[in-house]
Amino acid sequence: MRIWALRALQNPNHKKGVRSVSRLSKTLAVLAALVLLGAAHSGCTRDKPTIYVYNWGDYIDESVLAEFEKQTKIKVVYDTYATNEDMYVKIKAGGSAYDVIFPSDYMLTRMIEEGLVQKLDLTKIPNVKYVEKRHLGWDYDPANEYSLPYYWGTVGILYNTTMVEDPVDSWDILWDPKYEKEILMLDSQRDSIAVALLKLGYSINTLDEQELAEAGELLKQQKPLVLAYVVDEAQDKMIAGEAALAVVWSGEATVARSQNPDLAFAIPKEGTNLWFDVMAVPSNAKNPEGAMKFINFMLDPEIAFRNADYTGYAVTNGAARSMLPPEISQDHSVYPEPEDLVNAEVFVNLGQTLSIYDRIWTEVKAH
Amino acid sequence: MRRFTLTPYLVWMVLFTVVPMLLVLYYAFSVPTAGGTTWSLENFSRFFEPIYLRVFLRSLSLAVISTAICLLLGYPAAMIMAGSAFKRKNVVMLLFVVPMWMNFLLRTYAWLTILERSGFINSVLAFLNLPRLNILYTDKAVILGMVYNFLPFMVLPIYSVLSKIDKGVVEAAGDLGANPLQVFIKVILPLSMPGVVSGITMVFMPAMTTFVISRLLGGGQFTLIGNLIEQQFLVVGDWGFGSAISVVMIVVILLSMAVMSFFEGPERDVALW
Numbered sequence: 001m002r003i004w005a006l007r008a009l010q011n012p013n014h015k016k017g018v019r020s021v022s023r024l025s026k027t028l029a030v031l032a033a034l035v036l037l038g039a040a041h042s043g044c045t046r047d048k049p050t051i052y053v054y055n056w057g058d059y060i061d062e063s064v065l066a067e068f069e070k071q072t073k074i075k076v077v078y079d080t081y082a083t084n085e086d087m088y089v090k091i092k093a094g095g096s097a098y099d100v101i102f103p104s105d106y107m108l109t110r111m112i113e114e115g116l117v118q119k120l121d122l123t124k125i126p127n128v129k130y131v132e133k134r135h136l137g138w139d140y141d142p143a144n145e146y147s148l149p150y151y152w153g154t155v156g157i158l159y160n161t162t163m164v165e166d167p168v169d170s171w172d173i174l175w176d177p178k179y180e181k182e183i184l185m186l187d188s189q190r191d192s193i194a195v196a197l198l199k200l201g202y203s204i205n206t207l208d209e210q211e212l213a214e215a216g217e218l219l220k221q222q223k224p225l226v227l228a229y230v231v232d233e234a235q236d237k238m239i240a241g242e243a244a245l246a247v248v249w250s251g252e253a254t255v256a257r258s259q260n261p262d263l264a265f266a267i268p269k270e271g272t273n274l275w276f277d278v279m280a281v282p283s284n285a286k287n288p289e290g291a292m293k294f295i296n297f298m299l300d301p302e303i304a305f306r307n308a309d310y311t312g313y314a315v316t317n318g319a320a321r322s323m324l325p326p327e328i329s330q331d332h333s334v335y336p337e338p339e340d341l342v343n344a345e346v347f348v349n350l351g352q353t354l355s356i357y358d359r360i361w362t363e364v365k366a367h
Numbered sequence: 368m369r370r371f372t373l374t375p376y377l378v379w380m381v382l383f384t385v386v387p388m389l390l391v392l393y394y395a396f397s398v399p400t401a402g403g404t405t406w407s408l409e410n411f412s413r414f415f416e417p418i419y420l421r422v423f424l425r426s427l428s429l430a431v432i433s434t435a436i437c438l439l440l441g442y443p444a445a446m447i448m449a450g451s452a453f454k455r456k457n458v459v460m461l462l463f464v465v466p467m468w469m470n471f472l473l474r475t476y477a478w479l480t481i482l483e484r485s486g487f488i489n490s491v492l493a494f495l496n497l498p499r500l501n502i503l504y505t506d507k508a509v510i511l512g513m514v515y516n517f518l519p520f521m522v523l524p525i526y527s528v529l530s531k532i533d534k535g536v537v538e539a540a541g542d543l544g545a546n547p548l549q550v551f552i553k554v555i556l557p558l559s560m561p562g563v564v565s566g567i568t569m570v571f572m573p574a575m576t577t578f579v580i581s582r583l584l585g586g587g588q589f590t591l592i593g594n595l596i597e598q599q600f601l602v603v604g605d606w607g608f609g610s611a612i613s614v615v616m617i618v619v620i621l622l623s624m625a626v627m628s629f630f631e632g633p634e635r636d637v638a639l640w
Contacts, residue, residue: 083601187587228504229588363418365594
């Protein structure tokens with residue numbers, strides 16, 4: 001039937017053209033009916049408990065999903081996204097119902113403010129006891145009513161020790177003309193402006209236009225030294241030795257260092273952005289019950305260990321951390337101690353003020 | 368019967384073209400205020416500030432340059448393919464079309480590895496003891512990416528028009544004493560204008576609005592108009608300004624099409640390929 005329909009389409013001037021069209025529309029009607037039947041059918045299978053999980057790409061050891069299915073008899077449908085903004089747009093549009101999402105701190109605040117996430121039922125998540133206390137109660141969700149942290153980390157400088165001789169302990173090195181066209185910056189307005197603000201000694205959540213203008217000037221000065229503004233490619237480029245210095249998230253640095261031993265990672269002394277990617281449940285989740293089970297499962301020490309071991313990101317789970325080899329779990333660049341983080345700040349959702357950041361960033365990019 | 372078969376198409380058009388267009392217009396001409404939204408031209412006046420104009424001019428110049436290169440490369444290629452002396456038409460045609468079967472993003476990513484410092488081109492140059500070529504993350508790489516991706520859209524319409532030109536006309540010009548150059552300028556070029564025009568339109572429009580090529584091959588250093596629109600919707604959440612830029616782009620493209628159709632002359636019914 002399909003081949004026939006194709007032929008009719010390919011040959012519209014066929015002698016029996018008119019008849020073909022009417023037959024074609026019948027075919028289409030039959031197809032439409034089949035699609036409808038299919039939809040109804042999948043509606044039936046929906047009765048089998050299922051949860052829809054929406055996570056960052058490459059942010060989990062996917063073999064743990066099968067284990068969750070085995071333990072709970074809940075089917076997991078797993079999707080991934082590349083940026084907080086992609087995820088936000090999809091949830092906000094409301095067309096898709098996910099049960100568990102993994103927003104970053106500032107994005108969670110925005111979603112709480114817009115009523116896009118619901119409160120967690122902590123009585124159903126006993127494994128919360130494994131989460132290290134210092135990772136709870138941050139400003140983005142002060143009482144952890146809506147979220148529990150999954151991974152955490154910092155932003156710092158990944159550098160190639162064969163190409164950089166100076167000590168890397170300050171953001172200043174990213175403005176050193178010696179490294180012209182050897183520097184990779186993040187193609188992300190808030191993160192790159194944060195680097196300039198930290199160098200200047202200002203808060204990364206500043207709303208002061210004067211301070212932001214200074215940061216913008218600094219980034220414009222830096223532009224001739226920058227090889228590229230990238231996000232995902234930084235890791236590959238550093239592994240391949242294509243640049244000397246790159247601003248990256250700590251987890252990516254861990255992965256890159258495991259593949260190229262010449263690389264090292266430093267958290268500059270002026271301070272850094274402390275970040276959390278958290279687990280939360282959207283307001284329109286179809287199976288919040290299953291979502292709580294999933295979050296509890298993800299906080300199980302054994303499972304959290306496997307995820308951390310696979311992705312290289314730092315877990316918030318104290319019990320899982322102690323299972324990791326000491327060269328990772330005791331490495332201050334992967335698991336900074338509170339004394340390493342005195343100048344660290346968590347991003348705050350800036351709402352409409354974000355447009356100032358956008359303007360400054362566009363000025364830098366159009367410079 | 369015809370009306371019946373037309374219905375799905377009309378519904379589709381209204382739902383996915385007309386309604387979204389109206390929404391874009393609505394957002395472009397309104398600004399949120401404390402109590403709701405009011406009609407305003409604020410989004411447009413913002414666009415005409417120097418920084419955004421600079422982004423616009425940069426997009427325009429990159430698009431014009433890559434369209435010109437496509438035309439210079441594409442016209443001779445199409446002529447060779449359309450010539451009767453050329454036997455392997457189908458093979459060459461296939462070579463132009465086959466890359467388009469692959470994902471556009473994938474092909475652009477491939478250029479990243481070809482152009483990088485220790486990439487394919489530089490390995491070959493180093494082997495030949497020639498100096499390295501560092502064009503990745505510059506304007507040149509962006510233009511290269513655009514020309515590479517959009518060249519088929521220039522070649523195919525021109526080829527299609529050229530191959531339909533009546534050979535008798537060309538022969539007649541020769542018999543009446545025109546030399547090959549005169550034949551080309553007075554006969555072939557005017558007759559092929561519809562193909563050239565649709566080629567230019569089909570290269571210029573995507574080149575003007577691309578945001579992937581400039582991000583990947585330009586290393587995010589050159590904000591183009593497409594990047595600006597994307598930022599407004601995904602990062603800043605300023606739908607009004609994003610829509611206003613889109614409306615400006617629509618106007619620019621409509622204007623360029625009007626100019627083009629002026630050159631196209633009366634022969635409007637020429638197929639794209």
